[in-house]
Amino acid sequence: MKQPHPYHHGNLKEALLEAALQHIDTAGPGGITLREVARRAGVSHNAPYRHFADKDELLAAVAAQGFERLTAAMNAEAAAAGTAADRLRLTGRGYVGFALEYRKHFSVMFDRPPSVHSYAEYSAAAKRAFEVLMDAIKACQDAGELPAGDPAPFAFTAWSLVHGIAKLAIAGQLPFRTTADVLVFTDRATQGLLEGILKKPASPRGRRLKS
Amino acid sequence: MKQPHPYHHGNLKEALLEAALQHIDTAGPGGITLREVARRAGVSHNAPYRHFADKDELLAAVAAQGFERLTAAMNAEAAAAGTAADRLRLTGRGYVGFALEYRKHFSVMFDRPPSVHSYAEYSAAAKRAFEVLMDAIKACQDAGELPAGDPAPFAFTAWSLVHGIAKLAIAGQLPFRTTADVLVFTDRATQGLLEGILKKPASPRGRRLKS
DNA sequence: CCTCTAATGTGGACACTGACAACATTTTAA
């Protein structure tokens, strides 16, 4: 028989994260509250402080989880890709799709002061997500769909484009009603960008390696 | 002689907005508080409720002011433009420059639930800012730098790109240390996008030179 | 010039929050 309230929870940290994750997409980033999370985990309002220094650290952990899921979402979407260019396009599509499906979570991932980067978990998870994009870019380079050289500038440009689409769509600034419409727009935009930075015969202004 | 405390302030609404605007870029969007704003305006904690239904409405007004300033910033930057393409590039540069200089204010403008659009002031100001971009796009079309047709898709794509750059840079996700570096990156990215969209309709038939 | 009402500002209250301190219980390692 198990008592309803063992004094020590077992692994409260995970339970708190879980509670926060379940709460986040209904309560919103501002609506998430340490005390509510504690309540949902069935502990006192101060228990979380044994596992997270403060609210910021909890939110950083939530954000890190978001990056893990984003990574998975992009990989899943890109799995069906044929060409390298297709893979890049689908990766972007996965990005925007995730952002629109989990808007609040997405917001917690990005709408924080840059100090979040001091949380190792956060930085690591964010980096892993970025690597998905980088790999897609590199594949395009290998396939000759993009000029050789440092892939980072391409990656950051592509990231900026899809991130902007996601953010503006979430903010209701784009004239699309459904997620499907946004995704169609995303496809066209990334397509346009790709053709723009497509390898050119002899452009004097080509992108070059910079130290 | 003027008494220090006339019971009626005169135009408290503007004073409150002013106080909020002065506060916003040091306190941050989350740090802005109705009570603090009231304090700064020298009135009781409840006075703001005679002029704003709730905190959301105050923030919507602050955001609207932000769009006015953004509009001015883009126009100022683009004033020095030579060609139409240059004008578009400078408009984007003005956008990112504004976002980086007034990060917190920028955040209030965009990191709100879509319900902000129900505040007429907000929507109107946001639309005016968007028109600056639309006009630059149209000028490019008139100059043959962009294909004719509905300018909106081009505008939303360009907006997404610069918005993404601004957001990611503010979040500390881009590997640039100074604002100047971000602006250089912005120039290159918009350049790439423009060239991409340019070639879209037809490379063999793209006849836009006409003496 | 006088009211009388609407506009505007005030003080008090309530429920809620993040955070701290002091205390209680349990685990674990010496």
Add this chain to the structure above:
DNA sequence: TTAAAATGTTGTCAGTGTCCACATTAGAGG
């Protein structure tokens, strides 16, 4: 076995958004 470290709890505090009742003033209609 026992002392120390981990983990949870209750109590408390200042600060917040918002509601309510009340005070003061301005301005319109007589």
